[in-house]
Amino acid sequence: MRNRKSLIRTMNSSLAAILLAGMLTACSSSDGAKESGAKGEPVTLKVELFDRGNTPPGAPPLTESYFVKYMQEKFGDPNNIKLQFVTVPRTEEVPKLNVLMSANEAPDIIFTYSDPAVQNWVKQGGLTELSDLLNQHGANLKKYLGDKLLSYGNFDGKQYTIPAKRIIIASSTPIIRKDWLDKLGMKPPATTDEFYAVLKAFKEKDPGNTGGKVIPYGIRYNNNLDPLVRTFWKKMTEEEYYSLPDLMKPGNKEGYKFLNKLYNEGLISPDFALDKDGKKFQADLVNGLIGFAITNTNEPVYQSYYSTLQKNVPSATLLPVDPFTNYEGKHVKQIYHPLSAHLMIPKASKRSVEAIKFLNWMSDYKVIFDLQNGTEGVTYKKGDDGIPVIMNSDEAKKVMYNYLDYSMLINGKDMGDQEKTLKANAADPKYKDFTMNSIKVGDQDGQLPARFDRPIEAQIKYNQTLGDKAIEIFVKTVTAKPADFDKLYDDMVAEYMKTGGKEVMDEQKKVYQEMKKK
Secondary structure, three states, X not given: OHHHHHHHHHHHHHHHHHHHHHHHHHHHXXXXXXXXXXXXXXXXXXXXXXXXXXXXXXXXXXXXXXXXXXXXXHHHHHHOEEEEEEEEXXXXXXXXXXXXXXXXXXXXXXXXXXXXXXXXXXXOOOEOOXXXXXXXXXXXXXXXXXXXHHHOOEEOOEEOOEEEEEOOOOOEEEEEEHHHHHHHOOOOOOOHHHHHHHHHHHHHHOOOOOOOOOEEEEOOOOOOOOOOHHHHOOOOOHHHHHHOOHHHOOOHHHHHHHXXXXXXXXXXOOOXXXXXXXXXXXXXXXXXXXXXXXXXXXXXXXXXXXXXXXXXXXXXXXXXXXXXXXXXXXXXEEOOOOEEEEEEOEOOOOOHHHHHHHHHHHOOHHHHHHHHHOOEOOOEEEOOOOOEEEOOOHHHHHHHOOHHHOOOOEEOOOOXXXXXXXXXXXXXXXXXXXXXXXXXHHHOOEEOOOOOOOOOHHHXXXXXXXXXXXXXXXXXXXXXXXXXXXXXXXXXXXXXXXXXXXXXXXXXXXXXXXXXXX
């Protein structure tokens, strides 16, 4: 009898334990559902995505691409999360995000390359503090990025951004139509004077047989003027380099005057001021009308300019060149900081846990590989060295356009090994030499941008105003009549300084001096 009672007591205790465990499990599942949609209706995680305006004909929209479906299948579905990508025009990135942030309608994950924009959102309290979230849900993410890179997203001791990793620090590379040079019997220009002579020859002799449509030097609205203008800069102190606005740097005016000369002689894109989204520049380049241009280092291959150009003009060949020389005879140009974009979670987001889990999932090298290469046999094949080579088929192009935007933790291809990574960024055998040469040229005599250890309040305040003003100065001074240039430049720069430029300059000088004392 005693044994029977004992057995009953044991069974009751076991049953109670099972019921308690079930209750705890239910509570845990309920909490998990709030965080990641583990049970019940799926939650929606909204993620920013650049729209670069270059979707190939016949390709699905950016928000329905192969990579969106891959991420939904591999991450979204297992976690009961619906991924929704929200496109933002690349050329209007900061203004669009400012509007969305002000209305508390920004995606759950946003990113930008603009330090002042980030500093402004930090100051306004618009971003989620990420330290605890990273500790709880971002172990792989922290390991992948490392403490040094993560520190660039730390403001006043608090982690507000996740800095993306930049693989290739070369920023811009000048390229030229080698077949045009060959036809004219000219060598690649190695100095600024030789560059000017080549542009004149392109204009006068039209080696591309464009029927008078030749554009010797192709530029676009809000063009990256580096490295041409930078090589006009004269000797300056480190303090001047850090504090002076580019428009005020010694020699900058002479660089703009040179561009004004080129414009008035018909050597640069005549309608660049209207080309706000860069589509006219792209069309002119791939249709064989442009003889020289400055692009992002990997842009001609990554955005298929080169392959499309050769499809339209089979004889066309592009060559990286380094023609601009400064007062020291160096080919100076700005290079990128190891930090790429800042990834952030707006304070208004209710999906901060899901956002960190998503980025943590993305930091796995298997996921990185798939997001940067697609499907073997469809979008890539492996070379003899095991490095993936993106295929040149129409099917692959409909999948791989803008593929690097989806792997937002990285700018450039990352193979987890330095040697393999370099090879992977030049993996297309048809353009391997071009890419390697482009990276080499883009690195040569590189200068890092000035970077401060705390936000520049005046820059936050006047960033949009001064950015718009700088573009206005560029457009109006370059297109002015030569006789009007000097006064126009001086007057417009003086106006720039009155509308916030001087405040930014003074504060940057002060912060620089404080940094030097540390």
